[in-house]
Amino acid sequence: MSIEVNNESGVQVDESELVALSRYIFEQLYIHPQAELSILLVDEPAMEKLHIELMDEPGATDVLSVPMDELTPGTPDRPTPQGMLGDIAVCPQVAKVQAANAGHSLQDEMLLLTTHGILHLLGYDHAEPEEKAEMFGLQRELLSGFTGKEAPAETTQ
Numbered sequence: 001m002s003i004e005v006n007n008e009s010g011v012q013v014d015e016s017e018l019v020a021l022s023r024y025i026f027e028q029l030y031i032h033p034q035a036e037l038s039i040l041l042v043d044e045p046a047m048e049k050l051h052i053e054l055m056d057e058p059g060a061t062d063v064l065s066v067p068m069d070e071l072t073p074g075t076p077d078r079p080t081p082q083g084m085l086g087d088i089a090v091c092p093q094v095a096k097v098q099a100a101n102a103g104h105s106l107q108d109e110m111l112l113l114t115t116h117g118i119l120h121l122l123g124y125d126h127a128e129p130e131e132k133a134e135m136f137g138l139q140r141e142l143l144s145g146f147t148g149k150e151a152p153a154e155t156t157q
Helices: 015-028 044-055 092-102 106-121 129-147
Strands: 002-007 036-041 063-067 084-090
Touching: 002 015, 015 036, 015 106, 015 129, 036 106, 044 063, 044 084, 044 092, 063 106, 084 106, 092 106, 106 129
Parallel strands: 002 036, 036 084
Antiparallel strands: 063 084
C-alpha cells in the first residue's frame, strides 16, 4: 500500500501515526493493500487557496478530500479493487484551534481529520442527517479501534 504524507505546514505532526491510522482504516474497510493515498499537510494560505479552487469557498478549512478512482469500502470476500483512493489536504493550524476548542490534543484532531478525509474519499458524506449519523458513527468506531480510547467529538467544519 502506498500512503504518503507531505508536510508543508510548518507544524510538527506525528506523520508515522497518520500512516499507521490510514493502514488500519484500509484493513478495517477492506481497501486493496495496493491502493494509493496522499496526505498533504498545508498552512492556512495554501488551504484557503485549495478551498477556493475545489469548493469555491473562501477561508481556510480543516480538511479537504479529492477522490481519484471513486473507490468504496469492500467486504472480507470482496475487497476494494486496486487504485488511487485520492488526496487529503489537512491544515494543522486550523486543527490546532479546533483541538483547543474541543479539549483534546492536536494529534487527536489530526487523527480525526485524517479519518474524516479518508471516509469522504470512500464516498461517505454528512449533508443529510442519516448520512451524518452513518459517517460519524463509523469515524468514531475507527478512531476508537485505532487509539484504544474513546474517539474525540466531531469537530470538522
